[in-house]
Each structure stands twice: as C-alpha cells, then as structure tokens.
Amino acid sequence: xxxxxxxxxxxxxxxxxxxxxxxxxxxxxxxxxxxxxxxxxxxxxxxxxxxxxxxxxxxxxxxxxxxxxxxxxxxxxxxxxxxxxxxxxxxxxxxxxxxxxxxxxxxxxxxxxxxxxxxxxxxxxxxxxxxxxxxxxxxxxxxxxxxxxxxxxxxxxxxxxxxxxxxxxxxxxxxxxxxxxxxxxxxxxxxxxxxxxxxxxxxxxxxxxxxxxxxxxxxxxxxxxxxxxxxxxxxxxxxxxxxxxxxxxxxxxxxxxxxxxxxxxxxxxxxxxxxxxxxxxxxxxxxxxxxxxxxxxxxxxxxxxxxxxxxxxxxxxxxxxxxxxxxxxxxxxxxxxxxxxxxxxxxxxxxxxxxxxxxxxxxxxxxxxxxxxxxxxxxxxxxxxxxxxxxxxxxxxxx
Numbered sequence: 001x002x003x004x005x006x007x008x009x010x011x012x013x014x015x016x017x018x019x020x021x022x023x024x025x026x027x028x029x030x031x032x033x034x035x036x037x038x039x040x041x042x043x044x045x046x047x048x049x050x051x052x053x054x055x056x057x058x059x060x061x062x063x064x065x066x067x068x069x070x071x072x073x074x075x076x077x078x079x080x081x082x083x084x085x086x087x088x089x090x091x092x093x094x095x096x097x098x099x100x101x102x103x104x105x106x107x108x109x110x111x112x113x114x115x116x117x118x119x120x121x122x123x124x125x126x127x128x129x130x131x132x133x134x135x136x137x138x139x140x141x142x143x144x145x146x147x148x149x150x151x152x153x154x155x156x157x158x159x160x161x162x163x164x165x166x167x168x169x170x171x172x173x174x175x176x177x178x179x180x181x182x183x184x185x186x187x188x189x190x191x192x193x194x195x196x197x198x199x200x201x202x203x204x205x206x207x208x209x210x211x212x213x214x215x216x217x218x219x220x221x222x223x224x225x226x227x228x229x230x231x232x233x234x235x236x237x238x239x240x241x242x243x244x245x246x247x248x249x250x251x252x253x254x255x256x257x258x259x260x261x262x263x264x265x266x267x268x269x270x271x272x273x274x275x276x277x278x279x280x281x282x283x284x285x286x287x288x289x290x291x292x293x294x295x296x297x298x299x300x301x302x303x304x305x306x307x308x309x310x311x312x313x314x315x316x317x318x319x320x321x322x323x324x325x326x327x328x329x330x331x332x333x334x335x336x337x338x339x340x341x342x343x344x345x346x347x348x349x350x351x352x353x354x355x356x357x358x359x360x361x362x363x364x365x366x367x368x369x370x371x372x373x374x375x376x377x378x379x380x381x382x383x384x385x386x387x388x389x390x391x392x393x394x395x396x397x398x399x
Contacts, residue, residue, distance in 0.1 A: 009174045009248040010399065012184075012234045013095070015088025016340045017081050018227030018327045019054035022066065023088060028344055032372060036325055036355055038211040038223055043077075044111075044193050048202055052211045054225030054328025055193060056081065074132040076109035079142040081228035081333075082190030086146050089186065093232035094242065099182040100155025102173050103143030104165035104189035106332040108158075109136030111192050142190060155182060160332065163294075164253065165189050166229070167335025167384035167392035171251040173233045183238040188230030189333040197331060198224055212297030212329070213356035214322035215306065215368045222296040225328020229336035231343075246343045249379075250281025250395030258389045262300050267308030270391050274312045274381065277393035283379065285313045288395070290351050292342045292382040295322020295368075296329055301385060302361060310365035321369040325355035335384035339394060342380040346398045349377050 014024070019037030021027035030037070038052040043059060058066070063080040067087065082103065090096070112133055135141050140158035147156040155176070159169045166189025173187035191197075201207050201224060208221035233248065254276060256269025263269055278285060294305055302322075309317060323341050330337050345352055354368035377398065384392045 011246045013089040013093025013232035015085040016229040076136045077111045077192035085228040086230040089230040100185040102169040102187045104159045104169040107194045108139040162386040164384045164386035164392040165332035174248045184234040188336040190228035191333040193226045214295035214297045217359040219297045223328040225330045227330045229340045244399045247397045249397045250277040252276035253392045256389035263304040267304045270308035271311040273391040281395045291320040294383040294385040306364040317366040319351045319369045321354035342382045
C-alpha cells in the first residue's frame with residue numbers, strides 16, 4: 001500500500017448489535033440508564049454457566065427475522081449479528097452496495113460447528129449438510145455472505161487479529177480511502193458467544209466470576225460478550241452532502257511482541273501505539289477530549305493501559321472510561337463496537353461512564369469517569385489491545 005495521502009475519511013453510517021441493544025437508539029438508552037448487560041447464558045450449552053456473560057437476548061431465529069433473511073437455511077450466529085449491524089450502517093449511509101467490505105471475527109461460524117458437531121460427524125457424507133453448514137466453518141465466510149447480501153464484488157477481506165481485529169478493519173478501510181484506492185467501504189466486526197472463546201479465556205484464568213469492573217482495585221477478570229458493529233467510511237468525493245457522523249483522522253497498529261497474551265506491564269507498548277495514532281492525526285495529546293479505553297477488567301490490562309495513558313498524556317489526561325462493563329468484551333468485534341460508542345459520544349456530546357467502579361486502582365494517574373457527562377466532545381481516542389502485544393488506536397473527530 002502506498003504512503004498515506006491527505007484524502008479525508010468520513011463516517012456516514014454506523015450500526016450496532018450488542019447485549020445492551022440491537023440498534024443505535026436502544027444502545028444509547030442503555031448507556032444513559034447505566035444498564036449493564038451481564039447475566040446468565042441462555043443460548044449456549046456450557047459447563048461454565050456460573051460465569052456471567054454479555055449475551056444478545058435474541059435467539060438465532062429472532063435475529064434472522066430482524067435481518068429479514070429467508071427461512072429454512074442455516075446461518076451462523078456470528079453472521080446474523082454482523083448482517084444486522086451492517087444493514088443499519090448501510091441504510092444510515094444511504095448505500096445499497098459499496099466498493100468493499102472489511103469484516104473481522106475470531107470465531108466465525110464455529111457456533112454452528114459446536115451445535116451440530118455430532119450431526120456433522122454422523123452425516124459427514126451427506127451432501128445437504130455439506131452444502132448448508134460446511135461453508136460457515138471457514139472463518140471468512142461471514143464476511144463473504146455480507147458481501148453477497150450487498151452485492152459487493154471487490155475488496156472483500158476478513159481480518160482476525162484477536163481483540164484488535166475490527167479496529168484494524170476500520171484502519172485498513174481508512175487507509176484505502178486515504179490513499180485514493182476506493183471512495184467508500186463497509187468496515188467492522190462480529191462475534192458470537194462460543195465454547196471456543198469461553199473455554200479459551202477460562203483456561204487463561206481471567207474470566208470474572210462476578211462481572212468485569214474496569215479500573216477497579218478489586219477487579220477480577222473480563223466478561224465475554226457478543227455483538228457486532230459496522231461503519232460506512234466515505235471519501236470527500238463520495239459524501240455529496242450526506243450527514244457526517246465523524247471523521248477518522250488518526251490510527252495506528254503496533255506489535256510490541258512482549259507476551260502471547262499480555263501487554264508490557266509498564267505500558268510502553270500501548271503508549272507507542274497511541275503516540276503514533278496522534279502523529280498520523282497531526283494533533284497534540286491535549287486536543288483529545290475523551291479516551292474510550294480498552295479496559296477489560298483484568299489485573300494486567302488495566303494497569304498497563306493506565307500507565308500508558310499517563311505516559312502519553314502526562315498531567316493533562318482527558319476523561320477516561322471503559323464501556324466493557326456495558327457490553328462485555330466482544331473480542332474481534334470490540335474495536336468496532338467501541339468505535340460506534342465513540343461516535344455516539346461525539347454525536348450526543350457526552351462522556352460515557354465506567355460502570356462497576358468502586359475503588360479506583362491506587363497507581364492510576366487518573367480517575368475514570370463514573371457518570372455520563374454532557375460536555376463538548378471534538379476528538380475521541382479509542383484503544384483496542386490484543387494478544388501477542390498487537391495494539392491498535394483510532395482517533396475520531398467531530399465534523
């Protein structure tokens with residue numbers, strides 16, 4: 001890809017499905033009401049039912065109806081969440097198709113495999129089973145099916161970089177527009193609850209038994225969530241008087257390669273990513289009005305991210321909060337979910353609260369925002385931190 005030019009990148013549409021709402025209005029109402037989504041799991045058979053999750057309280061059939069998809073077909077739950085968010089984004093942007101779709105997921109259609117494993121083994125020679133279910137088992141198929149739905153023929157890509165996946169899909173789309181390769185693109189991520197992710201994080205011993213409490217001194221782990229969010233990005237040539245919900249002015253992805261699942265304890269790797277994003281945006285740290293942090297509620301993440309924020313912003317730290325106490329950690333979808341929440345903060349001119357915060361980590365150089373606050377918001381920085389030290393930062397601007 002060529003060196004980034006100065007072509008501007010605007011957000012003309014966005015959509016979201018999560019445990020706190022199946023559209024923008026429901027989501028913002030939950031944010032206002034400080035409504036956490038944590039509860040018992042309903043749609044996944046698991047031995048880990050004592051752990052709270054952030055589950056979308058809609059069955060697959062209910063999601064299919066919302067998406068207005070044909071009956072009597074097999075659909076991955078990941079795809080159903082993704083297509084609903086994508087439909088919302090495209091409708092808001094007034095587009096029927098786009099010049100590309102960059103999706104993100106880590107589980108893809110694994111939920112279909114988990115629910116139908118025995119059936120798949122028994123009927124592995126059944127051509128109908130192969131036709132209906134087998135394609136969903138390929139990670140990129142969810143994005144491919146979204147592309148098919150909108151008749152998108154080019155630039156169809158799936159990114160899977162753990163918890164930074166959808167932030168990186170947004171960054172890639174922004175770079176493609178900034179370099180004049182395309183004029184519009186659908187970007188985002190989707191993730192359904194699965195045994196794969198739930199068991200995986202349990203094996204790391206970082207699932208919270210009570211529900212995550214980002215930046216709290218007594219935090220005890222993360223809470224897995226599910227959901228999807230998509231954005232429509234367009235160039236200045238393409239917007240044609242459309243309503244603009246924000247501009248992407250900065251982004252960065254850096255791999256600190258410190259540990260397979262953890263960031264550097266002193267925060268230097270995360271700080272490097274934020275600094276590079278600020279450099280690409282050509283603004284100084286003090287211009288940022290709000291930081292939507294990664295804030296998972298794990299012992300290591302919150303401390304290292306908190307230190308990184310102190311390194312970058314010094315004594316002038318803007319308001320900070322994590323929204324994962326609302327939505328849970330939606331893994332590959334987290335970057336896009338929090339991008340939409342960042343755009344909502346700009347749209348509604350509010351700082352979003354950090355739920356579940358009782359005793360702030362003593363070493364933190366800031367006190368996270370406890371209440372929703374109306375204030376002028378022009379620039380929002382959003383962090384997504386992933387396994388292997390792959391960290392991403394996005395910066396949004398009010399237009």
